[in-house]
Amino acid sequence: MRLKVFRAARMSDAMALLRDELGAEAVILDTRRVAGGVEVTAALEAEEPVLIPPAAAPPPPAPPAGPLAFHNLPASLALALGAGPLDAALGATLGFAPLPEARERPLMLVGPPGAGKTLTCAKLAARMVMRGGAPVVATTDGRRAGAAAQLAAFTGVLGLTLAVAPSIAALGKALSLRGPGQPVLVDTAGCDPFDPAQAVALRGLAMAAGADLALVLPAGLDAQEAADLARAFTALGARHLVPTRLDSARRLGAVLAAAEAGPLLLTEAGIGPDVADGLEVLSPARLAARLAAAPRRGAVPLEAA
Known part of the structure; x- marks a missing residue:
């Protein structure tokens, strides 16, 4: 999971920053007022890594007949x-x-x-x-x-x-x-x-x-x-x-x-x-x-x- 804290003077500005960086899939965990504006804590679930199996080794050549x-x-x-x-x-x-x-x-x-x-x-x-x-x-x-x-x-x-x-x-x-x-x-x-x-x-x-x-x-x-x-x-x-x-x-x-x-x-x-x-x-x-x-x-x- 990726956590990120966004601070801005207004809530709309903080949400705009959040969407730009984490996208619409981010989950808001906390909002609060701080000196100079608001603070939004959001999280984004990490994508599952794509596992690429190793290429299959070529079969050994058939023994001569x-x-x-x-x-x-x-x-x-x-x-x-x-x-x-x-x-x-x-x-x-x-x-x-x-x-x-x-x-x-x-x-x-x-x-x-x-x-x-x-x-x-x-x-x-x-x-x-x-x-x-x-x-x-x-x-x-x-x-x-x-x-x-x-x-x-x-x-x-x-x-x-x-x-x-x-x-x-x-x-x-x-x-x-x-x-x-x-x-x-x-x-x-x-x-x-x-x-x-x-x-x-x-x-x-x-x-x-x-x-x-x-x-x-x-x-x-x-x-x-x-x-x-x-x-x-x-x-x-x-x-x-x-x-x-x-x-x-x-x-x-x-x-x-x-x-x-x-x-x-x-x-x-x-x-x-x-x-x-x-x-x-x-x-x-x-x-x-x-x-x-x-x-x-x-x-x-x-x-x-």
């Missing part, structure tokens, strides 16, 4: 892929494209340690040789014990010379020897993209080579970790994604989360240790088939690509 429920997808991605047939939803949500041919610009394979970059480089080189080409193959991995020897074993079988170029200058010299239209594949050392020194070094090599970057990332990672890695390597220039170990990973949420987060174009996937036939071209239909088949797979192979 069917094969997607198995794959540890981020909720938003699961929701997008659950709208309609899986192959159509994959094509509408994620990007798919062939790997660059590495003729105009070198193709540089980047990724965290142990992702399968060296084996992927050997697979791509073997395919080019089987198609009648002779790519330049270089590695910038001069730190890891046996890294160059592993790739040299593959290139030796293919009749190719491996250039070991751990610095910008050495890589530039190796690339200067390429013939017209000759494709170039560059394997790199494992990189922690969240380490500024490693990130700067990798970016410097990529810019010096004028290369297209393809991120090689193993399937079966935590989906959020894969998404963080994809964003970091995209910031360094990666545009394509080559997931590996699709033969052994049962949950493929990391592959889809990385492709969406980059965003990165899904290209080919490692499906086994065989150098001659260890890559599979990814398409919405093939990826949908793998997503549907993963929950039904039995024993997991020990070797991964």
Whole structure:
């Protein structure tokens, strides 16, 4: 309740003040004469506050149904892929494209340690040789014990010379020897993209080579970790994604989360240790088939690509 006292020389003046301030709903509680005029005490009932209920929280997204429920997808991605047939939803949500041919610009394979970059480089080189080409193959991995020897074993079988170029200058010299239209594949050392020194070094090599970057990332990672890695390597220039170990990973949420987060174009996937036939071209239909088949797979192979 709101109380107010009005004083005026005359009662009519006091009532006019009361109406102006409290309105016609005011209740007069007391009137009396005072020195110099009259005094009117009035009250106005306080209006009840209008309570606005809080907005209802949106219901949590429904868990993915069917094969997607198995794959540890981020909720938003699961929701997008659950709208309609899986192959159509994959094509509408994620990007798919062939790997660059590495003729105009070198193709540089980047990724965290142990992702399968060296084996992927050997697979791509073997395919080019089987198609009648002779790519330049270089590695910038001069730190890891046996890294160059592993790739040299593959290139030796293919009749190719491996250039070991751990610095910008050495890589530039190796690339200067390429013939017209000759494709170039560059394997790199494992990189922690969240380490500024490693990130700067990798970016410097990529810019010096004028290369297209393809991120090689193993399937079966935590989906959020894969998404963080994809964003970091995209910031360094990666545009394509080559997931590996699709033969052994049962949950493929990391592959889809990385492709969406980059965003990165899904290209080919490692499906086994065989150098001659260890890559599979990814398409919405093939990826949908793998997503549907993963929950039904039995024993997991020990070797991964």
